[in-house]
Amino acid sequence: MSRLVLISNRVAVPKARGAAGAQGGLAGALNAMLKKHGGIWFGWSGAETDAFTGALAVTRTDDVTIATIDLEPQDVEEYYNGYANSTLWPLFHYRIDLAQFHNEFGLGYERVNERFAQSVAPLIESDDLIWVHDYHLIPLGERLRSRGMKNRIGFFLHIPWPPTRLFVSLPFHERLVQTMLHYDLLGFQTDEWLDSFLNYCARELGAAVDYDTGRITHNGHTTVARAYPIGIDYNHLVAQSLSEQAKAAHFRIVESTRHRTAMIGVDRLDYSKGLPERIDAIGHFFDLYPEKARELVYIQIAPPSREDIHSYQKIRELLEQKAGQINGARSEVDMVPIRYVNRGYTLAELTGFYRACKIGLVTPLRDGMNLVAKEYVAAQDPDDPGVLILSRFAGAAVQLQDALLVNPYSVDDVAHAIHVALNMPLEERKMRWEKLSRSVREDNILRWTDRFVGDLETIAQGVLPA
Structure with a gap:
């Protein structure tokens, strides 16, 4: 059984909602999946540093490794407060009136995704399954590929995907989606968000899209996109x-x-x-x-x-x-x-x-x-x-x-x-x-994790999930 590497903006631990933001049910299920496979959970610590070094804070419990990095204040402002939460979040929730499109936000987003790739890459082994989470890290799969990684990499979007007519208002929208097609498996919460993504790929990128299976072929690579409704514990x-x-x-x-x-x-x-x-x-x-x-x-x-x-x-x-x-x-x-x-x-x-x-x-x-x-x-x-x-x-x-x-x-x-x-x-x-x-x-949280990781394992064995 392959190890599992989870990558998210923050490393979640079970806490009260509002105390530190992490949802106990999701954190518990992902921790259980890590214990089952053995592996790593990597993300931002939530702390800031004067100068980014890529230094990791690492703790190990049983077969699970927790690894975090600190970010510079400029990173937090441009990547987190900026592009993630002032550009993508409002746009993906259909609030184009609140979306802010600033070049420095986009540059900060690209920079931090590169820093994530730089820091996590030494921890990843050749047969690991990699599961990236949410809108903060959309380009991360492409960053890992650029470092020569052949691992099977999945991505799950926890928020909606907007209709094409809204999404095209995002500057460089083609580039963002093209980075997503470096993943092997893409997960969306509902068929509505999935259909919006498939529609964009067909209309704007000219990709070959099989709407029945969710297979997207673009530039010689096939990505599978599916709906995986998340549940609770x-x-x-x-x-x-x-x-x-x-x-x-x-x-x-x-x-x-x-x-x-x-x-x-x-x-x-x-x-x-x-x-x-x-x-x-x-x-x-x-x-x-x-x-x-x-x-x-x-x-x-x-x-x-x-x-x-x-x-x-x-x-x-x-x-x-x-x-x-x-x-x-x-x-x-x-x-x-x-x-x-x-x-x-x-x-x-x-x-x-x-x-x-x-x-x-x-x-x-x-x-x-x-x-x-x-x-x-x-x-x-x-x-x-x-x-x-x-x-x-x-x-x-x-x-x-x-x-x-x-x-x-x-x-x-x-x-x-x-x-x-x-x-x-x-x-x-x-x-x-x-x-x-x-x-x-x-339709609980354990079924959700089993379905997604099961499909990613199937792809790792050289077979596209049915």
């Missing part, structure tokens, strides 16, 4: 929901809401999550049903992220303003209709919160998958499950058809779904939850 999350910490969190919600119906949203503070639009929809719901302000409390947990980027500062200010306006108009001396919490919690605490809330409100404007929707489902009490309201523009909507699917841009649509959820009979709630739970349980 279902069994771990259910166990967390039954823990003492979860029970205490559940009690906090029930007691503090004075037995009003609780509705919850848990989102990183990001414009793609549709938080201002969501608050507007909740305000519209209270306008339509003013008596519900005493019966329903909405809890928004929104840990801050990327606070050095201006658009993220603005979204926080706007969200605080909108929540404050509704609370000012609808609050009484003994209650507020919206609780806005700008911090993170442990997974166990979140599962307790999910279980106590009879409505889960997950309404991103665009999302590659959205694991909060799946976490909410997994944490529910089978005998009295809550109702999931989910944006039809989240990747998870493809699998979770028995949620109440909504258009997050429509305050009427979201307000109507809240009204339906509040009045949904127990039998219908149970019927919907059982179908949702089956999907979340079966």
Whole structure:
């Protein structure tokens, strides 16, 4: 069995969402895959250095090696805050109005990908499988190839891939995609994002594309592109929901809401999550049903992220303003209709919160998958499950058809779904939850890792996956 080399912007470890940013379910599954194969996880440490040297900080546990590098402040500004999160992130989430196209951002992105290749290359053995993650490192496969590596290399994109008519607004878009075709296997969250990528390759590059198999042939190299919907660690999350910490969190919600119906949203503070639009929809719901302000409390947990980027500062200010306006108009001396919490919690605490809330409100404007929707489902009490309201523009909507699917841009649509959820009979709630739970349980994080690495191993054996 070949070793596995994981490469990502940051090396993830299981932590509370918001504490350091890493998702426990994904980190746990990738760590389990590394232990199974033996191997290396390489990425940026998150720390800065005055002068880049490529020096590695290495730790080893059992058969797993963790290796990190530090980056210069200019690298962080141009590669991370710049091209990754001010150019690619907004463009890939259909927010071309927020995308910034600066040459120095692109140069910094290229430079850091070269630095990643330079630093990780000495650690890689000839028969290793290499799995690169996400939009920060799109060109890395080509950088490794330029160093003579013949290894089988896979890449997974955790965010959406935009339609061709949007993507071509990116300067040097052809070059970026051409670097992707140096990978042997490309993974996308849904068939929609996959189809957008295949369409671009056929129309803009003139590549030979087999839409049935996902095979792309360009400049004599064949790449396979597939959809691999990511899941959660279902069994771990259910166990967390039954823990003492979860029970205490559940009690906090029930007691503090004075037995009003609780509705919850848990989102990183990001414009793609549709938080201002969501608050507007909740305000519209209270306008339509003013008596519900005493019966329903909405809890928004929104840990801050990327606070050095201006658009993220603005979204926080706007969200605080909108929540404050509704609370000012609808609050009484003994209650507020919206609780806005700008911090993170442990997974166990979140599962307790999910279980106590009879409505889960997950309404991103665009999302590659959205694991909060799946976490909410997994944490529910089978005998009295809550109702999931989910944006039809989240990747998870493809699998979770028995949620109440909504258009997050429509305050009427979201307000109507809240009204339906509040009045949904127990039998219908149970019927919907059982179908949702089956999907979340079966399409879990372990199946995702097994499918992707299994296909990469098949390619390594000289056979394109069927």
